[in-house]
Amino acid sequence: MIVGYMVIIIGVMYFVAIRPQKKEQKKQSQMLSALEVGDIVLTTSGFYGTVIDITDDTVIVEFGNNKNCRIPMQKSAIVEAEKPDAE
Known part of the structure; x- marks a missing residue:
């Protein structure tokens, strides 16, 4: 009887x-594999930026209008990504 309850609880x-x-x-893995240059991303720290370059496990993100902030x-570290033409 106890084994039955344990199976139900585990289920x-x-x-x-x-x-x-x-x-x-x-879902997160699929989103990261579909990531492309030019996509707008939200990071875990809450910053929005644009993807400039992608390597195997890193990305270079540009923040704001300042072209020096890459x-x-x-x-x-990317939580969300959206295509720039999906507005």
Whole structure:
């Protein structure tokens, strides 16, 4: 009887905690793989910028109108990305 309850509890935990997290990771991975030069991105620190260059695991992002403010960062620091013509 106790084993049955344990199986039910583990099943509920899977559908409540683990499965949504894996779905979100898959969505994030797809977004990062579709990232292109010129895309507007939001970083984990809350800054909006434009992608200037992309390498394997880093991107160079330009912030604001100042062309001298280009910062290399890891792709994992990008939270959202949108195409410039999708307004």
